[in-house]
Amino acid sequence: MFEDLRDLYQEVIFDHNRNPRNFRVIDNADRKVEGFNPLCGDRLTLYLKMAGDTIQDASFQGSGCAISTASVSLMTEIIKGKTEAEAEALFKTFHEMTTGKTEDIQLEAVGKLAVLAGVREYPARVKCATLAWHTLDAALKNETQAISTE
Amino acid sequence: MTNFPVADIRADFPILAEKIRNKPLVYLDNAASCQKPNAVIDSISHLYRHDYANIHRGVHTLSVRSTDKFEAARGKVRAFINAASHKEIIFVRGATEAVNLIAQTFGRANIKAGDEIVITAMEHHSNIVPWQMLCEQTGAVLRVAPMNVQGELIYEAFEALLNDKTRLVAVVHMSNALGTINPVQNIIAAAHAKGIPVMLDGAQAIPHLAVDVQALDCDFYVFSGHKLYGPSGIGVLYGKQALLEAMPPYQGGGDMIKTVSFEKSTYAGLPHKFEAGTPNIADVVGLGAAIDYLNGIGMAAIADYEAELLAYATEQAQQINGLRIIGEAAEKGAILSFVLDRIHPHDIGTMLDSLGIAIRAGHHCAMPVMDFYQIPATARASFAMYNTKEEIDVLMAGIKGLIEAFG
Ligand SMILES: Cc1ncc(COP(=O)(O)O)c(C=O)c1O
Numbered sequence: 001m002f003e004d005l006r007d008l009y010q011e012v013i014f015d016h017n018r019n020p021r022n023f024r025v026i027d028n029a030d031r032k033v034e035g036f037n038p039l040c041g042d043r044l045t046l047y048l049k050m051a052g053d054t055i056q057d058a059s060f061q062g063s064g065c066a067i068s069t070a071s072v073s074l075m076t077e078i079i080k081g082k083t084e085a086e087a088e089a090l091f092k093t094f095h096e097m098t099t100g101k102t103e104d105i106q107l108e109a110v111g112k113l114a115v116l117a118g119v120r121e122y123p124a125r126v127k128c129a130t131l132a133w134h135t136l137d138a139a140l141k142n143e144t145q146a147i148s149t150e
Numbered sequence: 151m152t153n154f155p156v157a158d159i160r161a162d163f164p165i166l167a168e169k170i171r172n173k174p175l176v177y178l179d180n181a182a183s184c185q186k187p188n189a190v191i192d193s194i195s196h197l198y199r200h201d202y203a204n205i206h207r208g209v210h211t212l213s214v215r216s217t218d219k220f221e222a223a224r225g226k227v228r229a230f231i232n233a234a235s236h237k238e239i240i241f242v243r244g245a246t247e248a249v250n251l252i253a254q255t256f257g258r259a260n261i262k263a264g265d266e267i268v269i270t271a272m273e274h275h276s277n278i279v280p281w282q283m284l285c286e287q288t289g290a291v292l293r294v295a296p297m298n299v300q301g302e303l304i305y306e307a308f309e310a311l312l313n314d315k316t317r318l319v320a321v322v323h324m325s326n327a328l329g330t331i332n333p334v335q336n337i338i339a340a341a342h343a344k345g346i347p348v349m350l351d352g353a354q355a356i357p358h359l360a361v362d363v364q365a366l367d368c369d370f371y372v373f374s375g376h377k378l379y380g381p382s383g384i385g386v387l388y389g390k391q392a393l394l395e396a397m398p399p400y401q402g403g404g405d406m407i408k409t410v411s412f413e414k415s416t417y418a419g420l421p422h423k424f425e426a427g428t429p430n431i432a433d434v435v436g437l438g439a440a441i442d443y444l445n446g447i448g449m450a451a452i453a454d455y456e457a458e459l460l461a462y463a464t465e466q467a468q469q470i471n472g473l474r475i476i477g478e479a480a481e482k483g484a485i486l487s488f489v490l491d492r493i494h495p496h497d498i499g500t501m502l503d504s505l506g507i508a509i510r511a512g513h514h515c516a517m518p519v520m521d522f523y524q525i526p527a528t529a530r531a532s533f534a535m536y537n538t539k540e541e542i543d544v545l546m547a548g549i550k551g552l553i554e555a556f557g
Binding site: 001002004005008014018043063065122124125 | 500504511527
């Protein structure tokens with residue numbers, strides 16, 4: 001029935017939506033930032049535990065659509081063990097991949113995150129995928145204020 | 151249902167023949183905005199092709215023609231809501247601008263620190279924020295009448311809020327997020343018994359119900375043309391003449407003055423006092439055409455047909471496991487807001503779109519309603535006179551399909 005959506009709703013996305021990874025609070029988190037998408041009401045709180053400039057642990061709480069839940073769930077997995085600079089670079093690549101600004105984006109560079117590349121064909125849904133990353137960006141910059149996609 | 155001419159009506163709306171993602175369009179986002187019949191589209195292009203000039207300011211033929219059409223449309227609006235006089239029909243950009251106009255003219259003139267304005271828990275943001283702005287400017291207080299879990303106003307609680315500090319009651323006639331039709335007759339009677347004027351936000355009610363402002367005895371009634379099969383960018387503020395006359399103007403400029411000198415200007419009479427500048431001439435004419443079109447069908451027949459559509463959709467929806475209807479008022483217009491277990495409304499919206507079905511997913515500019523139900527958003531199918539039972543079947547099949555896809 002939904003053949004046309006195969007690029008957007010891949011099985012990995014359904015899986016992360018059903019069983020989000022790192023869906024918990026980090027009690028002694030070093031960074032805690034809230035992300036909000038006022039267009040759809042999606043809210044998430046991102047927690048980071050740092051070891052020097054390395055992200056030792058990452059987790060989240062909140063509710064959103066399958067795209068945003070899968071995006072933040074995948075993100076918390078992939079950024080663990082990365083340095084701040086590496087995570088920032090990943091954010092940039094992810095942003096380019098989902099907003100479609102770079103045609104020949106290296107999907108290998110983003111690993112598992114490539115399953116979210118499909119959103120670029122759905123402008124109304126891009127922010128669902130990028131909310132997590134904007135929140136991470138704020139956390140890495142040590143901002144504590146809630147961020148909003150609008 | 152059998153004798154409602156839905157096939158003929160559909161044939162009058164060219165966009166309904168569009169294919170969306172290679173599927174026939176099933177347009178169920180009418181509460182956000184309705185589609186337009188040929189009569190409306192053609193009236194606008196006819197005006198621009200044959201009759202257009204600025205209004206109220208020329209002696210030349212086209213200006214006269216344009217003015218006549220513009221004022222004729224005002225007459226159509228007057229008759230449509232049964233206002234006592236054309237002077238009570240003010241053209242604005244939409245319901246939102248109308249509420250802001252009332253807040254900034256009637257409100258600024260009559261509402262002082264400590265005074266109270268009463269709204270309900272199911273208002274659209276456009277009937278919340280303008281009052282909050284007024285409260286910030288004046289020190290007045292906004293009071294919110296609560297609703298129950300069916301999405302019905304708790305009438306006794308509303309009545310209990312009315313007191314000798316209440317200066318205005320502003321309530322939605324029909325809720326866009328829930329479909330609830332409020333007991334406006336009782337609300338108005340209760341407020342008037344205490345000498346309090348009442349504004350009704352008719353943005354949703356106007357395409358679904360026959361509205362008679364004199365029978366209602368409301369003091370203000372506001373609505374938007376685009377939800378009434380008319381153009382976007384045009385709306386109506388109805389106000390009782392005595393109230394409008396006592397109110398200061400909203401914006402200053404051309405068309406709203408009698409005389410201007412650098413010492414002092416005097417204002418035009420109603421309705422022009424509130425219509426500064428060149429108005430949205432073509433869309434006023436388009437709104438008039440929409441009203442003619444609706445009169446040709448009859449609001450009572452439309453209301454009956456839509457009630458059948460809603461009953462059918464509700465019955466079908468109730469049979470879907472994991473679907474919860476948000477808004478189950480006994481008095482309800484043709485809106486089906488719902489949530490699905492573990493599936494976010496945005497995913498519902500995207501998945502249905504891939505089947506050609508347009509619904510709204512979001513907070514519907516009613517975040518307090520979402521907070522009340524402790525949900526971030528709902529999916530909303532809203533019906534119009536051109537929708538069919540077959541389209542509801544397509545919607546329900548889509549919902550069942552996506553529940554399965556999500557697993
Ligand atoms: C109940 C209600 N009031 C007011 C409005 C505002 O209408 P507009 O955006 O056309 O000014 C809407 C439109 O969404 C509505 O549904």
